[in-house]
Amino acid sequence: MLGLLALTLMIGVWAALTPVQPTLLRWDKVDHMAWFTIATTLISLSFPNVKLRWLLLVMMIPAIGCEVIQLIFTPTRSGNWKDAVASYSGAVLALMAIISGKYRNWLITPAEEAREEARERQVSGIASPASATYL
Numbered sequence: 001m002l003g004l005l006a007l008t009l010m011i012g013v014w015a016a017l018t019p020v021q022p023t024l025l026r027w028d029k030v031d032h033m034a035w036f037t038i039a040t041t042l043i044s045l046s047f048p049n050v051k052l053r054w055l056l057l058v059m060m061i062p063a064i065g066c067e068v069i070q071l072i073f074t075p076t077r078s079g080n081w082k083d084a085v086a087s088y089s090g091a092v093l094a095l096m097a098i099i100s101g102k103y104r105n106w107l108i109t110p111a112e113e114a115r116e117e118a119r120e121r122q123v124s125g126i127a128s129p130a131s132a133t134y135l
Contacts, residue, residue, distance in 0.1 A: 005042040012039060012062070018074075029086035036063065036090030044098050052095055059091035 012035055040059055044050065063084045071079030 005046050008039050008042055028083065032083050032086040033090035033093065036087045037094045040091040040094035052099065056091060056095055060088060063087035063091065
């Protein structure tokens with residue numbers, strides 16, 4: 001996972017510093033959002049103990065930093081605050097997906113949970129307590 005994360009980060013740095021802006025999805029803002037969604041997801045999977053609020057705060061640094069680097073170090077490109085917002089939106093989107101996956105069980109009602117347990121018991125061949133007969 002760390003190798004994939006490193007590759008993603010290297011591609012992001014290359015894309016930020018190239019003289020001609022690479023577009024993969026034909027829309028600049030979607031490219032920014034997609035890259036940050038992938039990078040944030042990979043960071044979260046690579047470092048599962050990192051608090052998500054810190055990850056959200058840390059992802060603001062490259063979102064703004066890429067645009068500042070383009071403004072200062074690349075003569076043919078300019079930094080754009082809209083790109084920074086699109087990049088940060090990708091990080092927020094990834095964290096929303098991660099949070100919804102982690103706390104999915106909060107959305108399950110007790111009745112749904114009981115039905116799911118009954119289905120699991122039926123599939124595994126274990127009789128439910130309600131159907132057990134006592135001698």
